[in-house]
Amino acid sequence: MKRSLTTRSRIRGCAIGVAIMLWGLSFASAAPPKNSCISCHSQLPGQYGQPAKLFSADVHQQAGLSCADCHGGDRNDDSMNAMSPAKGFRGAPAKAQVPAFCGRCHSNPSYMRKFNPSLRTDQVSEYLTSVHGKRLKQGDTKVAVCVDCHSVHDIRAPSDTRAPVYPTHVAETCARCHADANYMKGYKIPTNQYALYKKSVHAADLAGGDTSAPTCTTCHGNHGATPPGVNSVASVCGTCHVMNQQLFEKSPHGAAFAKMGLPGCVQCHSNHEIVKPEDSWVGTDPKAVCVTCHVEGDNGYKTAQAIAGGIDKLKATYHKADDVLNKAEQSGMEVSSARVELTSAHSDLIKARVAVHSFNAADVLKITNQGVATSRQAQAAGIAALHERDYRRKGLAISLIAIVIALSGLYLKIRKMEQS
Amino acid sequence: MAGIKRRTLNWIDERLGGGGSIEEFLRHKKVPLHRHTAWYYFGGIALFLFVVQVLTGILLLMYYRPTASGAFESVQFIVTQVKFGWLIRSIHSWSANLMILIVFIHMFSVYFMKAYRKPRELTWVSGMVLFFIVLAFGFSGYLLPWNTLAFFATKVGTDMAGFVPFIGPWIRVFLRGGNEVTGATLTRFFGFHVAVLPGLATLLLALHLLLVQRLGMSVPPGVEKRIKEGKERERSMPFFPNFLLRDIMGWYGALGVLGALAAIFPWELGTKANPFASAPAGIHPEWYFLFMFQTLKYLPSKVFFIDGELLGLMLFGLAGALWVIVPFLDYKAGFGRTTRFFTGLGIFALGYIIVLSGLALF
Amino acid sequence: MKGDTNSEKCPVGAGEEKPDPGRRWVNLLLGTGVVATIASFVYPAIRYVIPPPVSEASNLSVVAAKIGELKNNAAKVFKFGSEPAILIHTVGGQYRAFTAVCTHLGCTVQYRSDLHEIWCPCHNGIYNLQGRNVSGPPPRPLAQYQVHIQGEDVVVVRNA
Numbered sequence: 001m002k003r004s005l006t007t008r009s010r011i012r013g014c015a016i017g018v019a020i021m022l023w024g025l026s027f028a029s030a031a032p033p034k035n036s037c038i039s040c041h042s043q044l045p046g047q048y049g050q051p052a053k054l055f056s057a058d059v060h061q062q063a064g065l066s067c068a069d070c071h072g073g074d075r076n077d078d079s080m081n082a083m084s085p086a087k088g089f090r091g092a093p094a095k096a097q098v099p100a101f102c103g104r105c106h107s108n109p110s111y112m113r114k115f116n117p118s119l120r121t122d123q124v125s126e127y128l129t130s131v132h133g134k135r136l137k138q139g140d141t142k143v144a145v146c147v148d149c150h151s152v153h154d155i156r157a158p159s160d161t162r163a164p165v166y167p168t169h170v171a172e173t174c175a176r177c178h179a180d181a182n183y184m185k186g187y188k189i190p191t192n193q194y195a196l197y198k199k200s201v202h203a204a205d206l207a208g209g210d211t212s213a214p215t216c217t218t219c220h221g222n223h224g225a226t227p228p229g230v231n232s233v234a235s236v237c238g239t240c241h242v243m244n245q246q247l248f249e250k251s252p253h254g255a256a257f258a259k260m261g262l263p264g265c266v267q268c269h270s271n272h273e274i275v276k277p278e279d280s281w282v283g284t285d286p287k288a289v290c291v292t293c294h295v296e297g298d299n300g301y302k303t304a305q306a307i308a309g310g311i312d313k314l315k316a317t318y319h320k321a322d323d324v325l326n327k328a329e330q331s332g333m334e335v336s337s338a339r340v341e342l343t344s345a346h347s348d349l350i351k352a353r354v355a356v357h358s359f360n361a362a363d364v365l366k367i368t369n370q371g372v373a374t375s376r377q378a379q380a381a382g383i384a385a386l387h388e389r390d391y392r393r394k395g396l397a398i399s400l401i402a403i404v405i406a407l408s409g410l411y412l413k414i415r416k417m418e419q420s
Numbered sequence: 421m422a423g424i425k426r427r428t429l430n431w432i433d434e435r436l437g438g439g440g441s442i443e444e445f446l447r448h449k450k451v452p453l454h455r456h457t458a459w460y461y462f463g464g465i466a467l468f469l470f471v472v473q474v475l476t477g478i479l480l481l482m483y484y485r486p487t488a489s490g491a492f493e494s495v496q497f498i499v500t501q502v503k504f505g506w507l508i509r510s511i512h513s514w515s516a517n518l519m520i521l522i523v524f525i526h527m528f529s530v531y532f533m534k535a536y537r538k539p540r541e542l543t544w545v546s547g548m549v550l551f552f553i554v555l556a557f558g559f560s561g562y563l564l565p566w567n568t569l570a571f572f573a574t575k576v577g578t579d580m581a582g583f584v585p586f587i588g589p590w591i592r593v594f595l596r597g598g599n600e601v602t603g604a605t606l607t608r609f610f611g612f613h614v615a616v617l618p619g620l621a622t623l624l625l626a627l628h629l630l631l632v633q634r635l636g637m638s639v640p641p642g643v644e645k646r647i648k649e650g651k652e653r654e655r656s657m658p659f660f661p662n663f664l665l666r667d668i669m670g671w672y673g674a675l676g677v678l679g680a681l682a683a684i685f686p687w688e689l690g691t692k693a694n695p696f697a698s699a700p701a702g703i704h705p706e707w708y709f710l711f712m713f714q715t716l717k718y719l720p721s722k723v724f725f726i727d728g729e730l731l732g733l734m735l736f737g738l739a740g741a742l743w744v745i746v747p748f749l750d751y752k753a754g755f756g757r758t759t760r761f762f763t764g765l766g767i768f769a770l771g772y773i774i775v776l777s778g779l780a781l782f
Numbered sequence: 783m784k785g786d787t788n789s790e791k792c793p794v795g796a797g798e799e800k801p802d803p804g805r806r807w808v809n810l811l812l813g814t815g816v817v818a819t820i821a822s823f824v825y826p827a828i829r830y831v832i833p834p835p836v837s838e839a840s841n842l843s844v845v846a847a848k849i850g851e852l853k854n855n856a857a858k859v860f861k862f863g864s865e866p867a868i869l870i871h872t873v874g875g876q877y878r879a880f881t882a883v884c885t886h887l888g889c890t891v892q893y894r895s896d897l898h899e900i901w902c903p904c905h906n907g908i909y910n911l912q913g914r915n916v917s918g919p920p921p922r923p924l925a926q927y928q929v930h931i932q933g934e935d936v937v938v939v940r941n942a
Contacts, residue, residue: 334500339864396683406815504826
């Protein structure tokens, strides 16, 4: 029976509507593109399932990449064929092949530009200049490769606080090998660097939240990790400690250390266990650093004595002035101008400690003498304030005289009155 | 000269309702003379010091700021920038301590002379309330400079208030303006110190002085007895001008002592209070609370089932209450019969206060 | 000293008109004493109530400079309470004020008109004109103060 025109067009309309609906629905339910690797491997136990479970945290996954983009194969194929060499499957790389494996993309600027144009693409070439890279080429598979530091399958960006290469985690990551005495057996390098570093002022700064504080990679490089040579130590420290480096290189020690092959700053300040320096390091006490080389009578010894003397004198006068001003303030005298003056003496003390690195007594003493003069002035102001407080007794004497006159007047008046 | 005086008095008298009451008062008010007359001066000195406190307090009010962020700085300002601010402030602080000492002496001398006996019971009660008001003045004023010592002393003191049974915690919150000692406490104490307490003190002082004027000066029972037995002559001196001139000498003496203390031992500024710092070692209240503080230290933390501090507080509360109603307890004194018991009690109280304060200090 | 006066016998001051030179001296002494003591109280009290030249505690607000005293791209270190502070007149004509105590080790910072930044001479620390520590050892920014123009005065205010 032929259906009427209206009924036919209605059926047609419904069919089109349903088709459109189904087409739209297919989008809603199929949001992520097919990844057969994950769908199978996430159901496998142990090491076969781990990567799939970790991958959701990975920065590559967030960029839209899949297992196949590194390992090859076909992500749309649900069968075991997905992993056939015909489909380009590369499998898991051997340790020695890892840099090249990662470098396939990360050393390709045109490819990387599609994801993050400001990311560097020279990591592998840097790595090949590092101690790790060179040894890897010689066949040593115990050295670190990309995945040892950056993790694998759950790689996070270095700016992610959970990444093993986030500044506060770098030292632990390096220490995984370098602090393991068993693992490092056979290499002739110490394994106490991490323990020493943890005692340092740099580690404390980093733990305190200053992510610009140095960690292993700051001085040793990250991809091109190599300890700085003896002659470049001062330059490395000098990237932050500019003034100390400049003074040091112009000082007698600069040339002398270079000639003797001594490692610059490290000679006095150590390399990993860099602690807060004490004023007692400078001078001629048995515990001071200077006397490890200098002996009584030589120029260095005399300079050390003079420098230490200058700093000690400044400290003593500063503290004396500070004490006097404290006393005056607590007893209620106005000494804020003297306080402000004293802050420049404090600055002089700080500057003198930097100036030590010139190893020139005259330069240091110029600063400390200025500080001493300022401290003495501030102390004088404090003493004057204390005197002013005491001087008020004299003002009191005048009113006391008046009171005594009144009292004697009263006494005599009473006597006179009662005599009659 | 006498004519002007007479004419002025008449002018005032007419405008107070007439009857010559002022001149009569001035002429006839007498002060008994006997070997304990010296103690009569202490009430007047206390009054004088109260006036000193009011005057210096008003001057301080012109520059003081009752907030946690401004109090210490404003006192520092007074003491360093304002002309003679150091003098006014030191006098106010020293006079406070001196006044408390004087009212202790006044109270004990009145007690030992049994001047509280009939008909002067109300004078004693109003005096005791004034005594507590003066202690409250001391406690509230001590916090106002907002330095470390004051802050922690207040913390300890208001903690103690919390030990009163049942209503203790409420009292503590009321005093502190919150659960902790903060700027709210400071503002509240300021309100007590410059408005509530002065108002109460003025009322009670007016009552106390009125009673003293109407009832006259009491003579100690021992002297009374000897006069009755004819062993001693009843002597007196006119209040005006003889006693008054001597009174004024006492006031001048107190003034001299105050000025000397202010100049030779200026009151320290201390360091600004930091509510989050830990209490410095050896925190203690001012000297007039030391005997109570020391007693609490000696009490064990639990006596039977009662908390040690609670027990101490209750004992002092009881002692204070009994002390206030002593005229009604020692009613026999009103008949001239002196009981050694109350004198002994007084000596015990005085000795206790002195010995425990001494122990607390050394 | 207790004057033993029996008030019935000798009423005080009752019509005594004997010319007594001693009495005049005593009155003079008494009068001088009383007037002197009153003066020695009244004088300080009057000086006290007259406001001092700086009318408020100077550690909360300070007149740092006058308009026109600082050119553009210039700065001035001034006393704020017991510490140094720095007032900067930027290239754009704005006034900014900060504490001048470096957050590293407490040296007094300066304004570098070549860098348009705040510099600490002790260890080469640098802060930008928002007070933020941008280079070198300083671990924290410089606390910033408010600047208000009151007539000819540039007033710097700090929160309590």
